[in-house]
Amino acid sequence: MTIPVGSSVTLRVPASSANLGPGFDCVGIALGVWDEATATVTQEPGLVIEVTGAGADAVPRDERHLIHRTMTTTWRHLGVEAPAGLHLSTHNAVPHGRGLGSSATAIVTGVAAAQALSTGGELDLDVVNTIACALEGHPDNASASVFGGATLSVTEAGEPLTTTRTVPLRLDERIVPVVLVPQTTLSTHTARSVLPELVPLATAAANSARTGVLVHALTSDPSLLTAGTTDLLHQESRRPSYPQSMALVDALRGGGLAATISGAGPSVLVLTTAEHIGRVGEIAATRGAVWQVLTPGVPDRGVHRVG
Structure with missing residues (x-):
């Protein structure tokens, strides 16, 4: 499958707090601090990355960028050919290196962007969750950023990816x-x-x-x-x-x-x-x-x- 030139998607992804007390690597909660990214397939070959906001001076603007690396890996899992030209524009509000899930936010963004571009815009959150959790290595941050609210997740070994089962928790409104x-x-x-x-x-x-x-x-x-x-x-x-x-x-x-x-x-x-x-x-x-x-x-x- 080839993604058409001009295909574009803009996503918002929330921060998260994980390891909630005893819920190590399994319980997470989404926080209303949002990263935003737009990915566009371009006619001109090559990768162009623009970054503003939190951590903008510290993140790479080439193939090492975490969102781009995640998109490439996701396309490989989905059996989709990565486009020759891609423009990625991101604005980060989630602080980096503070325990608020900035890496998971980037990974969820990359998985969701790759899938949305592959399907013409539709997001399958269960697929996004499974791939994002496998790439992140533990499911608590990623699942909260995928589904919002509070989440309880468990992982089961599988091929080619570890399977994550996530249960949304109905958070008490108080x-x-x-x-x-x-x-x-x-x-x-x-x-x-x-x-x-x-x-x-x-x-x-x-x-x-x-x-x-x-x-x-x-x-x-x-x-x-x-x-x-x-x-x-x-x-x-x-x-x-x-x-x-x-x-x-x-x-x-x-x-x-x-x-x-x-x-x-x-x-x-x-x-x-x-x-x-x-x-x-x-x-x-x-x-x-x-x-x-x-x-x-x-x-x-x-x-x-x-x-």
Whole structure:
């Protein structure tokens, strides 16, 4: 199959927070911070990439660009011939290296753009989710950016791609996410490098129980959010990688707020209700470091076409 010259698609994709408390690599939540990209098949051979917004000075503008690499890989999986000429224009609002799923956002954008161009505009979100999660390597960020809302995902080994099954969670309308973004960055690779390869059975069992509480809290009972966001797998191992973030998590949780590291960090996510938003900012202001406080909301849709 050859994609016709002039074919074009514009997409919006939301940020995400993942590893929610005990929901390591399985529970994610979309955040109302949006990246936008337009991909157009051109008559002139070659690749042209324009980038504005967050991280614009740091991303490559050639075949190494993550969205373009993802599009090429997706076309290969779909059995579609990559076009000889492509113009890619992106505007990034999701901060890079802050634990808000910027890489997953780019991957979801690339998969969705490749599929939409191949089908004349139609998006199959289940296909986008499977390919994006396989390329990302873990499904929590990617699935939230694909479907919006809160998601619970599991993976099953398969060929040629790992299969991801995602269950959308009906988020309790009282829950408000507050994101505290530091000036520092941390790569996911660095954050994962300090995780233990083995955990005691009792720890794994307790963490699984906490994940069940988290799902119930997210969907039905926000009063259980503090208990449901208690993590036993990854945050303590990473404490030396983001000491200021963990100190803030400790302070917020000490104040009765459901705080957790967002993704691989170093941003902090607080799941609270409207009447407690002010307390989050007050506690953050006592910690010395400068934190950007965001209340982005949770979009009920993920990746979608514009226009």
